[in-house]
Amino acid sequence: MAPPRDRKLAIMGYRSVGKSSITIQFVDNQFVESYDPTIENTFTRQFKLNNQEYRLHIVDTAGQDEYSLFPDSYSLDIHGYILVYSVTSAKSFEVVKVIHDKLLDMVGRIKIPIVLVGNKTDLHLERKVSTEEGQKLAQTWNAIFLETSAKHNLDVQAIFKGVIMEIERQDGNLPEEKKCIVS
Template sequence: MPLVRYRKVVILGYRSVGKTSLAHQFVEGEFSECYDPTVENTYSKIVTLGKDEFHLHLVDTAGQDEYSILPYSFIIGVHGYVLVYSVTSLHSFQVIESLYQKLHEGHGKTRVPVVLVGNKADLSPEREVQAVEGKKLAESWGATFMESSARENQLTQAIFTKVIQEIARVENSYGQERRCHLM
């Protein structure tokens, strides 16, 4: 019987970048054309990676801006984050940088499991943020970068699989630092 692990993941980003669409596409396998601003929703899904099962609890948040105060519920007991911006909005990309800084400060540690997602990649003619910019920002954080389209179901499964892997990578790196070696 596989080991079942619980993982709480918070999805953060500016308003209208597609946070709910990504979560809904991942859990339900469908894209909704109608848009209702999210206050806060939660989704659950079991994900199998190798021999392990992960009970993924997603917290889909209301859109934040650079002045938002992140509640402790977005920090305490959270294993990882999906930070989402729209490739069609430079402002949403700038807000993500501010949100990451707040997460970093809130956690009080250097490594936070993050997957940075440039969403709405299907709207390339309207693009304001190039993939290379997203990749560079993610690298500066030691995070993973992906571009996706919730509408086209591009990489939606991979985003949430990757955040589980990032959580394990960060947890394992802390475990290695604490080990005592006798020579």
């Protein structure tokens, strides 16, 4: 069997959108109710996809805002990005756009493996950002889009599967997805 592929991922977004909750749900299969602002943590988890073992190193970043300066480490040796906003916060949705633009500038490439995540769907009565808005934004970035609830472990695995598939596709290890148009 092939040795595990090391992949380093950065999970980024505005403060309190659930970056750590998503990460801990994926790594430890638990939801942490209490909120402590993250400075920066790195988590590791083995993950198998398409008969290939991956060793994921997930950098859980501090919450960013539109004025945050990103450390160079957010562009060096990072294979893929998970950009998170809360569906209950229009501000977090605006900030994720700024983060995306800064990432492209910093990385110096037009296309980077990204999954856009609208978190906190369990708070549907407080929703401020529609599914359609998220889908539209992801489409303009040519990124994968998912809505999730870290609390209910809804599609948390799919986030990491999606970013790995995007990395592999851009590395030439998977064929480009065929866009099917039916008329």
